[in-house]
Amino acid sequence: MSEDAKERILEWVKQQKKTKHYFNDLCKAVPEMKMMQAKKIVNELVSEGKLKYWSSGSTTMYMLPSEGDVAKEEEGMK
Amino acid sequence: MALKHATPMLDELEKGPWPSFVSDVKRMAAKGNKMCEDWLGLMELSYKEKEGHWKHGGIVGVFGYGGGVIGRYCDRPDLFPNVAHFHTMRVNQPASKFYTSEVLRKLCDMWEKKGSGLTNMHGSTGDIILLGTTTDQLEPIFYELTHDFEMDLGGSGSNLRSPEGCLGMSRCEWACINTQDIIYDLTQEFQDALHRPMFPYKFKFKSSGCPMDCVAAIARADCSIIGTWRDDIRIDQDAVKAYVGGEIVPHGGAGGPRKDFDIKAEVVDLCPSKCMEYDGKTLKIHNKDCVRCMHCIRVMPRALRPGLDCGATILMGAKAPILEGAQLSSVVIPFIKMEPPYTEFKEFVEKVWDWWMENGKNRERLGELIQRLSLREFLKAVELEPDPRMVNTPRYNPYIFYDPATVPGGWEHDATEYRKRHQA
Numbered sequence: 001m002s003e004d005a006k007e008r009i010l011e012w013v014k015q016q017k018k019t020k021h022y023f024n025d026l027c028k029a030v031p032e033m034k035m036m037q038a039k040k041i042v043n044e045l046v047s048e049g050k051l052k053y054w055s056s057g058s059t060t061m062y063m064l065p066s067e068g069d070v071a072k073e074e075e076g077m078k
Numbered sequence: 079m080a081l082k083h084a085t086p087m088l089d090e091l092e093k094g095p096w097p098s099f100v101s102d103v104k105r106m107a108a109k110g111n112k113m114c115e116d117w118l119g120l121m122e123l124s125y126k127e128k129e130g131h132w133k134h135g136g137i138v139g140v141f142g143y144g145g146g147v148i149g150r151y152c153d154r155p156d157l158f159p160n161v162a163h164f165h166t167m168r169v170n171q172p173a174s175k176f177y178t179s180e181v182l183r184k185l186c187d188m189w190e191k192k193g194s195g196l197t198n199m200h201g202s203t204g205d206i207i208l209l210g211t212t213t214d215q216l217e218p219i220f221y222e223l224t225h226d227f228e229m230d231l232g233g234s235g236s237n238l239r240s241p242e243g244c245l246g247m248s249r250c251e252w253a254c255i256n257t258q259d260i261i262y263d264l265t266q267e268f269q270d271a272l273h274r275p276m277f278p279y280k281f282k283f284k285s286s287g288c289p290m291d292c293v294a295a296i297a298r299a300d301c302s303i304i305g306t307w308r309d310d311i312r313i314d315q316d317a318v319k320a321y322v323g324g325e326i327v328p329h330g331g332a333g334g335p336r337k338d339f340d341i342k343a344e345v346v347d348l349c350p351s352k353c354m355e356y357d358g359k360t361l362k363i364h365n366k367d368c369v370r371c372m373h374c375i376r377v378m379p380r381a382l383r384p385g386l387d388c389g390a391t392i393l394m395g396a397k398a399p400i401l402e403g404a405q406l407s408s409v410v411i412p413f414i415k416m417e418p419p420y421t422e423f424k425e426f427v428e429k430v431w432d433w434w435m436e437n438g439k440n441r442e443r444l445g446e447l448i449q450r451l452s453l454r455e456f457l458k459a460v461e462l463e464p465d466p467r468m469v470n471t472p473r474y475n476p477y478i479f480y481d482p483a484t485v486p487g488g489w490e491h492d493a494t495e496y497r498k499r500h501q502a
Contacts, residue, residue, distance in 0.1 A: 052137060
């Protein structure tokens with residue numbers, strides 16, 4: 001169940017045009033789940049390195065590791 | 079020593095009688111702090127052009143945490159390479175912000191080595207704000223904080239933010255609840271919510287020991303835990319007489335020595351619910367009408383004290399003015415004992431979070447959601463009975479919206495059928 005949910009969330013993220021997603025939006029991939037359950041799954045995806053956080057300071061979003069690269073983001077800043 | 083960048087506009091901020099952050103940063107720059115040098119140059123440029131040069135937000139953080147680090151970059155790294163990265167780190171403050179001077183010294187030394195040396199003690203949420211470091215220093219700083227200082231990062235982003243409380247029983251005779259223990263306990267209990275974002279937006283707990291609300295929980299926290307009492311205000315009639323007779327100075331002497339204290343004008347007439355009377359001998363308080371403003375207790379602290387049957391009022395939904403304007407929190411639990419391990423309170427909070435997560439829009443605070451879906455819906459979700467004390471101004475506006483489901487027969491009707499019986 002949990003592995004299936006993880007797959008569905010990742011698949012959903014890959015299909016989107018936007019690169020950053022709110023937690024609420026990720027939950028659309030697993031509509032049968034309570035948010036608290038979905039949170040555990042999303043946490044596992046982050047721990048496994050399959051999703052990562054993006055934070056504005058006030059809000060947090062999720063993205064695929066391939067979309068955001070610290071080195072790229074900081075290119076030319078050193 | 080000449081600084082790297084000329085700062086004529088920033089220099090203006092050093093004029094005047096007040097302390098200046100510009101002077102502080104210049105002092106750091108003069109000691110050879112390169113980040114501070116470039117920070118001054120960047121600020122001067124922003125003042126000159128009337129445009130900001132920071133890019134806020136990013137994917138930087140420490141492993142396993144979704145908060146505590148806020149990425150910040152300068153968009154003119156060509157001119158100011160030493161502030162190309164200038165990330166903020168939030169450090170969870172100890173309950174009521176008690177530190178040893180040794181810890182503060184160590185913290186400042188660490189931050190001068192691994193960051194800009196600039197701090198904000200404290201941010202509005204309550205955290206220690208460490209301003210300005212580079213990406214490669216984030217993990218080493220986190221290691222040092224957690225291993226050598228026994229401190230942790232605080233909350234940022236869509237997390238539970240670092241809970242904050244007043245000095246409580248440690249310093250204040252009016253504290254009705256142990257705010258320090260509550261804040262520490264909630265911080266430990268909700269570690270996952272603090273470090274791994276899951277909410278539609280930020281969520282803040284703040285706890286004040288009495289209704290004076292020194293941490294301004296009622297104005298800022300999504301969940302305010304404010305100490306109160308449900309028995310009677312304790313009165314020492316001899317001390318009342320001593321105040322009236324000029325033997326004790328009102329306001330704890332804050333207004334200087336005086337002999338002209340007028341109990342009627344300064345206490346009785348200023349009671350917002352007019353629940354006091356003084357006949358020249360005895361002060362009477364009609365406690366059922368008391369709204370806990372604490373004005374009388376503040377003016378005559380040796381004569382009046384909060385009751386002994388203490389607990390907390392739980393209020394929800396305050397926020398600062400970002401989307402819908404500022405909002406004060408509303409009473410949702412008029413009285414709860416708030417005794418360790420706070421199980422009843424924690425179970426209630428989890429119900430609130432479930433409802434907010436299921437129904438909240440992105441970037442919607444709890445108070446905005448309650449406003450959008452109504453207090454009635456909120457109370458239903460968290461299994462609380464409506465109570466007149468939840469109404470904002472019950473003495474002036476007693477109207478409430480009934481739920482059709484709780485009115486026998488409801489009030490839906492067939493308009494066509496109605497018109498057959500009542501011709502226009």
